[in-house]
Each structure stands twice: as structure tokens, then as C-alpha cells.
Amino acid sequence: MSAEFLKALTANRLGEGDVVFWSSGQWVEQFADAELFTEEAPAEAAVALAKAQNRTVVDAYLIDVTRSEQGVAPVSYRERLRALGPTNELGHGKQALGGAAIAALQAASGAARSTGRLDLIRRK
Amino acid sequence: MYRYDAIDKEFLTDRSNEFRHQVGRRLAGELSEDQFKPLRLMNGLYLQLHAYMLRVCIPYGTLNVAQVRRLAWIARTYDKGYGHFTTRQNIQFHWIKLRDAPDILDALAEVNLHAIQTSGNCIRNTTSDPRAGATAEEIDDPRVWSEAIRQWSTLHPEFSYLPRKFKIAVTASAKDRTAARVHDIGLALRRGRDGTLGFEVMVGGGMGRTPFIGQTIKEFLPATRLLSYLEAVLRVYNRAGRRDNIYKARIKILVSSLGAEEFGRQVEEEWAQIDAARADLPDTELARIRAAFIQPGLEVLPPVSDSYEAARAANPALARFARNNVSAHKAPGYAIVDVSLKAHDATPGDANSDQLEAIADLAERFSLGDIRVTHEQNLVLPHVKQSDLPALFEGLVAVGLATPNINLVSDIIACPGLDYCALANARAIPVAQSIAQRFLDADRAELVGELKIKISGCINACGHHHVGHIGILGVDKKGEEYYQLTLGGSGAEDASIGKILGPGLNADQVAPAVDRLVEVYLAERQGEERFLDTYRRIGMTPFKEAVYVDAH
Ligand code: HEM
Ligand code: SF4
Numbered sequence: 091m092s093a094e095f096l097k098a099l100t101a102n103r104l105g106e107g108d109v110v111f112w113s114s115g116q117w118v119e120q121f122a123d124a125e126l127f128t129e130e131a132p133a134e135a136a137v138a139l140a141k142a143q144n145r146t147v148v149d150a151y152l153i154d155v156t157r158s159e160q161g162v163a164p165v166s167y168r169e170r171l172r173a174l175g176p177t178n179e180l181g182h183g184k185q186a187l188g189g190a191a192i193a194a195l196q197a198a199s200g201a202a203r204s205t206g207r208l209d210l211i212r213r214k
Numbered sequence: 215m216y217r218y219d220a221i222d223k224e225f226l227t228d229r230s231n232e233f234r235h236q237v238g239r240r241l242a243g244e245l246s247e248d249q250f251k252p253l254r255l256m257n258g259l260y261l262q263l264h265a266y267m268l269r270v271c272i273p274y275g276t277l278n279v280a281q282v283r284r285l286a287w288i289a290r291t292y293d294k295g296y297g298h299f300t301t302r303q304n305i306q307f308h309w310i311k312l313r314d315a316p317d318i319l320d321a322l323a324e325v326n327l328h329a330i331q332t333s334g335n336c337i338r339n340t341t342s343d344p345r346a347g348a349t350a351e352e353i354d355d356p357r358v359w360s361e362a363i364r365q366w367s368t369l370h371p372e373f374s375y376l377p378r379k380f381k382i383a384v385t386a387s388a389k390d391r392t393a394a395r396v397h398d399i400g401l402a403l404r405r406g407r408d409g410t411l412g413f414e415v416m417v418g419g420g421m422g423r424t425p426f427i428g429q430t431i432k433e434f435l436p437a438t439r440l441l442s443y444l445e446a447v448l449r450v451y452n453r454a455g456r457r458d459n460i461y462k463a464r465i466k467i468l469v470s471s472l473g474a475e476e477f478g479r480q481v482e483e484e485w486a487q488i489d490a491a492r493a494d495l496p497d498t499e500l501a502r503i504r505a506a507f508i509q510p511g512l513e514v515l516p517p518v519s520d521s522y523e524a525a526r527a528a529n530p531a532l533a534r535f536a537r538n539n540v541s542a543h544k545a546p547g548y549a550i551v552d553v554s555l556k557a558h559d560a561t562p563g564d565a566n567s568d569q570l571e572a573i574a575d576l577a578e579r580f581s582l583g584d585i586r587v588t589h590e591q592n593l594v595l596p597h598v599k600q601s602d603l604p605a606l607f608e609g610l611v612a613v614g615l616a617t618p619n620i621n622l623v624s625d626i627i628a629c630p631g632l633d634y635c636a637l638a639n640a641r642a643i644p645v646a647q648s649i650a651q652r653f654l655d656a657d658r659a660e661l662v663g664e665l666k667i668k669i670s671g672c673i674n675a676c677g678h679h680h681v682g683h684i685g686i687l688g689v690d691k692k693g694e695e696y697y698q699l700t701l702g703g704s705g706a707e708d709a710s711i712g713k714i715l716g717p718g719l720n721a722d723q724v725a726p727a728v729d730r731l732v733e734v735y736l737a738e739r740q741g742e743e744r745f746l747d748t749y750r751r752i753g754m755t756p757f758k759e760a761v762y763v764d765a766h
Contacts, residue, residue: 176633
């Protein structure tokens with residue numbers, strides 16, 4: 091178990107349903123642009139702010155993030171799929187943007203599938 | 215086909231106006247999410263992983279040409295150009311915006327479609343036989359009774375807040391194409407000894423985390439007494455079903471804890487209290503509904519079409535399609551055509567807008583404008599002249615819908631799984647594709663014959679894995695996707711719940727494991743046995759040994 095506190099804040103936009111991430115008071119579309127919290131207090135403060143935005147987003151919550159050689163990625167498979175889009179339609183969702191950050195997230199997903207790392211935590 | 219009257223139409227328009235108002239108040243911040251969520255769910259709108267999802271009701275899986283064209287238009291205008299047909303004969307759109315939902319409901323209402331009772335603890339869409347009105351096997355047209363149930367259950371005030379969701383199926387043939395025995399109530403049409411029409415009533419079937427096969431509580435319910443009897447069943451359930459624990463709230467838990475006999479006794483007691491004259495359908499109304507399902511336009515034709523026979527002899531691809539996707543119609547010279555939504559690289563149950571439009575055009579030209587959805591996530595064109603089959607086949611080929619694999623190994627049911635669903639543990643779609651890919655050889659698939667593989671991304675079992683000949687359940691093993699295989703399930707007239715094969719497999723191991731199961735079957739089968747029959751005869755051990763051979 092990694093001892094490092096590393097989290098991001100995510101939600102879905104109310105009017106559209108799109109997945110969004112918190113970045114210094116703004117909601118951004120891409121996980122790569124998400125603010126990473128390394129301490130609990132500011133993370134919880136951001137959650138409180140997000141929950142107050144009843145007209146902007148729904149279902150705001152913190153997700154666990156991990157660092158590896160490929161970069162940072164959500165720990166759980168579910169959250170990586172939210173950050174990317176469905177794997178049966180690679181042109182749909184955020185992954186359609188392409189580029190290095192998306193490729194890194196996709197690589198992290200691939201790794202989880204084939205290596206069977208056992209310390210992954212699920213949020214549900 | 216049944217036509218909605220002015221009252222139905224007004225009701226749909228009112229409902230969509232009401233929802234527009236509710237969405238407006240939510241977007242303006244006048245309603246909180248907690249207040250709004252039950253309202254949007256009542257209109258079939260869920261929040262999934264990437265967007266909202268809209269589930270549109272397709273009453274007993276029956277669509278007309280205008281409706282299919284409208285679904286295609288909605289997919290193109292408001293979604294990403296496709297829709298997903300479900301195991302409940304409905305269609306889901308996976309990329310919907312809340313802002314657009316009221317416009318979509320309006321567009322649906324114009325063609326008499328809606329999303330009412332596609333979610334929530336109410337009576338859901340009735341499942342029925344996609345071959346209704348076309349097959350000679352049926353005792354009566356199950357759509358007549360499904361439509362009666364639709365009218366009775368829509369916005370039924372007493373049954374709008376049941377302990378849990380409630381699903382009814384009506385089947386009318388010896389061959390059950392509705393999975394009636396895994397519904398809360400399964401109704402099987404029967405003829406009494408005196409020739410009168412009735413139902414065998416099965417209750418307490420279901421899947422989810424505690425699967426049960428429904429048990430017969432009444433061997434022969436006179437058909438005219440259907441609605442009062444359903445009322446009695448629902449009333450007993452509504453009163454005694456558990457509301458304290460969501461996992462124990464389905465009727466199956468009540469039936470299993472009381473025992474079917476005691477449950478049946480309580481229903482009889484309740485039924486005796488009900489005023490039949492008030493509750494049962496008047497004969498005039500039944501006659502009106504029945505008249506709506508008399509199929510106009512069927513011609514008197516010779517039983518065999520020479521041009522079709524010649525085309526089949528000359529074209530091996532058409533011959534293969536005919537072997538697997540074409541079956542007998544009750545009218546001489548006609549055929550029932552199954553349209554597979556399971557091409558090997560497709561997402562099971564998905565159809566894009568071009569395909570939907572092509573289906574509408576083909577149904578208009580060749581199937582008396584009638585289109586059906588199956589609970590196995592395929593479509594049916596029920597009334598095709600044999601002489602039109604070659605042209606229909608070419609039309610299907612042109613849009614990638616002529617896959618000749620109905621009931622074969624690649625005709626796989628799969629729920630959306632972790633690619634879309636907020637409740638999922640693991641993906642289902644890529645697993646289905648990996649199996650289809652492995653069985654690309656159509657000759658081998660035909661050699662294997664009927665083999666029903668069903669995949670769910672979590673224990674809710676939307677993909678019917680419990681009743682797959684081979685069932686595949688996605689589980690989460692410490693953050694990784696794993697798959698648990700079951701053997702020996704069936705959702706048909708010989709219904710049974712599958713048994714676990716052994717330890718879970720990772721995604722890459724599933725298709726090779728299925729291949730080994732198939733090899734065992736091919737080596738062991740006798741005569742005309744299907745995979746399921748062989749399994750039932752020889753048991754789990756040979757299959758288990760073949761899959762886990764490396765583990766020794
Ligand atoms: C928004 C996505 C979905 C959600 C949230 C959802 C939720 C659920 C839940 C919670 C159950 C278990 C119910 C219980 O045992 O009380 C269930 C069962 C079921 N769902 Fe879904 N489902 C979804 C999508 C689908 C899809 C795509 C299909 C068809 C492919 C489907 C068809 C069914 C069926 C057939 C069952 C099992 C039969 C039963 O026991 O009622 N659902 N679903
Ligand atoms: S079975 Fe589970 S993963 Fe699949 S659609 Fe149902 S709830 Fe979602």
C-alpha cells in the first residue's frame with residue numbers, strides 16, 4: 091500500500107452529464123488538467139465547494155490517483171474509463187482527443203489488465 | 215399492430231411537458247439533485263459513467279417503421295449515432311444530455327414512444343415473443359395480452375411504489391423466447407381441455423444476486439380473469455414484500471420464504487375478494503385490442519417459392535443465412551427473419567442510425583412494416599415473403615446486418631458493463647468480442663450449433679449470465695477485472711440456473727476457456743445433443759478439467 095496521499099476531485103456536469111475534474115476552482119474536461127491533492131484538508135475543502143455547486147455538477151467525489159513511470163493515473167479501472175471513454179468505441183469520449191496524456195492513461199489501463207496488480211482500490 | 219388513441223397521445227404529450235418543466239427547475243437550481251433524481255428516473259433517465267442514459271420503452275418489443283426511423287434520428291441528433299437494444303426488448307441511448315431530454319421525449323411522443331416505467335419500483339415493460347402473430351407455434355397472440363397488461367399497469371396508482379421493480383413476460387409457444395421463468399411473473403398461454411384459453415402462472419423467477427426459477431402457482435388461469443389475478447399477485451407482494459432491504463425486496467424472495475404453495479394460497483384468498491366485473495377486462499375491450507393485432511396484408515401464396523429455392527441453391531451465403539436466420543411463418547410462402555446485431559466486431563445489441571434506417575426501409579418493403587426486438591438483443595422482421603428473401607438478404611448485407619449466427623456461439627448477450635454502466639465491476643462488451651473473434655469460422659460455429667453465451671458486468675445480471683448455457687459474470691478482484699464462468703443455465707422452457715465452473719479467469723483467458731468447453735462438448739456429444747444437453751448428461755467435471763488443466 092502506498093502511503094502517499096494523492097487524489098483528484100471528479101463529478102459529472104449537470105446539464106450534459108460529461109465527466110469533469112476540479113482544477114483550482116474550475117471544472118476541466120481532461121484528467122491531465124486535474125488538480126492533484128497531496129493533503130486531506132484542501133481536498134475536503136474542494137469537495138465542500140463542489141457539493142455547493144448544485145447547479146453545475148452532480149455526484150462530486152474524490153478519486154485515488156497513482157504515480158508511475160508513465161505518469162499519473164486514477165487507481166481504479168472504473169475511473170480510468172471515466173477519464174477516457176468506453177473501450178469498445180475508441181472515438182467516443184475524452185480519449186478522442188488523443189495525444190500523450192491520453193496515451194499514458196490508456197497504457198495505465200492496459201497495465202492493470204495484464205499484470206494483475208493486487209493493491210488497486212475500487213471506488214463504488 | 216396496436217394504434218394509440220387520442221387519450222394515449224394526450225397523455226404522452228402531458229408527460230413530456232411535465233418533464234420539461236421539471237428539467238427547467240433543476241437546471242435553474244430550484245430542485246436539488248436529491249429531489250430531481252426520482253423524477254428523472256421515472257422518465258428513464260439514468261446518470262452513467264460518461265453521460266446520461268435514456269432507456270426508451272418498446273412495448274413487448276414491437277416497433278413500426280416510423281418509430282425505428284425516429285430512433286435512428288434521435289441517435290444521430292442527440293447521441294453518437296447509435297442505440298443499444300437490451301435484454302428487456304428496450305433501447306438505450308448512452309450519450310444523452312439532460313438539457314436535450316425534454317426535446318427527445320417530445321420527439322418520441324410524436325411516434326407514440328416514451329420512457330415511462332423503464333426505471334423505478336413499478337411494473338416494467340412486458341416481455342413477449344418476438345415472433346408473435348407470425349409463428350404457427352403459438353396458442354394465441356401474446357401481444358393481445360401484453361397490450362392489456364400495458365394499459366392496466368401504466369401509471370397504476372396502487373402499483374407505482376412496489377417494494378422493487380416488477381417484470382412480467384407472456385409466452386404463447388412451447389418454445390419460450392421470453393425467458394418467462396426468470397421473470398417476476400411468467401405467463402404461459404395454454405388451451406384447456408375444453409378448448410378455452412388460459413395461462414399457466416409462474417411467479418418468483420428472477421436473476422440478480424439471488425437467482426430463482428419461477429414456480430407455478432396456477433396451472434390454468436382462465437384468460438379472461440388475467441387482470442384480476444395479476445392484481446391479486448401484486449397486492450400480496452405489495453403488502454408482504456420486504457422494503458427494509460433492497461436485496462431482499464423482489465417477489466422472488468417473498469415466494470421463496472413463504473413457499474410457492476403458501477404464496478399461491480394467499481393470492482387465491484386475495485383474488486376471491488376482488489370484484490371481477492371491475493378488475494377484469496370487458497369482452498368488448500378485449501375484442502377491440504385483439505382486432506388491432508389482426509395482420510392485414512398477408513397474401514395467399516404457394517408454400518414454396520421457386521425463385522427463392524433457386525437463389526438459395528446458387529448462393530452459399532444466402533443458404534447459410536437461411537439455415538440460421540430464417541424460420542417458418544404460419545402463412546404459406548412467408549418466413550420470419552432474425553436480424554443479428556452480433557457481427558463479430560460489433561457491440562452486442564448496438565445498431566447505428568444507418569442500420570436502423572435500413573431496417574425501417576427493409577421492413578417497409580418486405581415485412582409489412584413490422585419490426586420486433588428480441589430479448590437476446592437482436593431484431594426480427596416477422597412477415598417476409600420467401601420470394602423477397604434474396605433481396606432482403608442483399609439489403610441486410612449492405613449495412614452489415616446479415617450475420618448468419620442466430621443462436622450460435624457468437625450470438626452473445628452482453629450488458630453494457632464497465633464501458634458504460636455506473637454499477638459495473640468489469641467490462642462485458644470486449645469479452646463478447648473476443649469470443650466472437652475466436653469463433654469466426656462460420657462452419658465450425660454451425661458445427662457447434664446452439665450455444666447461448668450470456669455476459670453481465672456485475673451480479674445484477676442484466677446480461678442474463680445465470681441462464682446462459684455458458685454464463686460469464688464480471689467480478690472485481692482487488693481492482694482487476696475477473697470473470698466467473700457458469701455452465702448449464704437456460705432461460706428457455708427448460709429453464710435452469712447455471713453452476714460455477716471454477717475460479718475466476720482474467721479477460722484474456724475467457725475466450726480460450728470457452729474454446730476448451732466447446733472442444734469437450736464436440737468430443738462428448740451424442741446424436742443431436744446441444745451443448746446444454748451434453749452438459750446435463752455428463753456433468754461439470756470433464757469441462758472443469760479441460761479449462762483448469764494448466765492449474766494442476
Ligand atoms: C443504467 C444501466 C442499468 C442499471 C442501473 C441497471 C440496474 C439493474 C439492477 C440494480 C438490477 C438488479 C435488480 C434486482 O435484482 O432487484 C438489474 C437487473 C436487470 N436488468 Fe439492469 N441495469 C442497467 C442496464 C440494463 C441493461 C442494458 C439491460 C439489458 C441489456 C438490463 C436488463 C436487466 C435485466 C434483464 C435484469 C435481471 C432480471 C431481474 O432480475 O429483474 N439492465 N438491473
Ligand atoms: S449487469 Fe451490472 S454492469 Fe451490466 S448493465 Fe446491469 S448493472 Fe450494469
